[in-house]
Amino acid sequence: MLFSSCNHFSNKKFKYEIIVIDNHSNDDTEKEVKQRYPLINYIQNPENIGFTKAMNQAINKSKGRYIFQLNPDTELVEDSISKLHQYVSNNDNLAILGPMITDENSTVQPSYWDAPTLLTAMLSLSNLQSVINQIRKIKNPTKPIKVDSISGAAMFYQTSTIKTIGTFNESLFWDEDIDFCLRAEKQGYNIVFFPHTHLIHKKGKSAATNQKVAIANQVLSKIKFFKIHHSWISQMIFKIFCIAILPIKILLLLFMAPWKPILLKKAAAYFFTWRLLIKRDYRIQL
Numbered sequence: 001m002l003f004s005s006c007n008h009f010s011n012k013k014f015k016y017e018i019i020v021i022d023n024h025s026n027d028d029t030e031k032e033v034k035q036r037y038p039l040i041n042y043i044q045n046p047e048n049i050g051f052t053k054a055m056n057q058a059i060n061k062s063k064g065r066y067i068f069q070l071n072p073d074t075e076l077v078e079d080s081i082s083k084l085h086q087y088v089s090n091n092d093n094l095a096i097l098g099p100m101i102t103d104e105n106s107t108v109q110p111s112y113w114d115a116p117t118l119l120t121a122m123l124s125l126s127n128l129q130s131v132i133n134q135i136r137k138i139k140n141p142t143k144p145i146k147v148d149s150i151s152g153a154a155m156f157y158q159t160s161t162i163k164t165i166g167t168f169n170e171s172l173f174w175d176e177d178i179d180f181c182l183r184a185e186k187q188g189y190n191i192v193f194f195p196h197t198h199l200i201h202k203k204g205k206s207a208a209t210n211q212k213v214a215i216a217n218q219v220l221s222k223i224k225f226f227k228i229h230h231s232w233i234s235q236m237i238f239k240i241f242c243i244a245i246l247p248i249k250i251l252l253l254l255f256m257a258p259w260k261p262i263l264l265k266k267a268a269a270y271f272f273t274w275r276l277l278i279k280r281d282y283r284i285q286l
Contacts, residue, residue, distance in 0.1 A: 021054040056167040071153040073202040080197040084156040096157040098150025100198035112147040112193040152177030174221035211269040246274040
């Protein structure tokens with residue numbers, strides 16, 4: 001769907017390339033894509049190198065003046081490229097733009113975030129932040145606004161940005177987009193949420209198929225993120241909090257599992273993550 005929507009909604013006045021990185025898929029994806037879209041630069045990796053490395057691989061292969069990076073489970077519904085390009089070229093060359101993101105039912109999804117603090121990270125891992133957000137009922141902006149970070153599911157920026165701040169941090173599988181935005185902000189870039197265009201993100205499709213990998217990378221990346229952007233004491237507090245809270249989450253999931261057996265997989269994923277923390281194994285899980 002992503003390939004067809006890119007072709008359908010892209011302004012034909014633009015000269016562009018589409019780069020696809022296949023992290024060692026074991027189906028007929030490569031054959032089907034090359035048959036239907038022969039002009040796509042399709043790169044098949046001999047092994048799964050992870051999302052962040054694959055994204056950097058595509059960035060390093062790109063030749064254009066602008067980069068519009070998209071997750072494979074996104075879909076364009078309008079000519080977003082023209083709108084994003086127009087804003088950057090007419091208003092702010094030193095900008096990283098993120099469009100509004102919706103799900104398949106047109107419900108607006110989180111498209112930007114504040115920089116994580118120790119408190120918000122702890123609340124998020126405790127599943128309390130979502131409750132607070134429901135109470136606050138944050139309104140979706142209708143005009144472009146400066147934010148701390150935007151979703152890596154859809155980012156638009158000049159290729160020169162990479163020369164200034166570097167590519168995505170390959171030690172992170174989660175929060176690599178926030179890290180990228182914070183590094184850019186330190187170099188004078190504006191991070192802009194741009195609600196004048198939107199696209200669909202079928203969020204969680206890949207994570208749902210392998211909760212062990214998804215949950216482990218989410219927690220481990222957050223700890224590594226704190227090591228990069230926060231003090232040593234904040235990192236230690238968050239690490240200890242993770243070790244303490246995960247057994248509680250496991251017990252709660254096991255308690256609810258008789259009514260919802262699928263929660264057993266989630267409990268196993270948290271146990272796997274907890275064991276990695278105890279062993280101080282912070283490697284990306286693939």
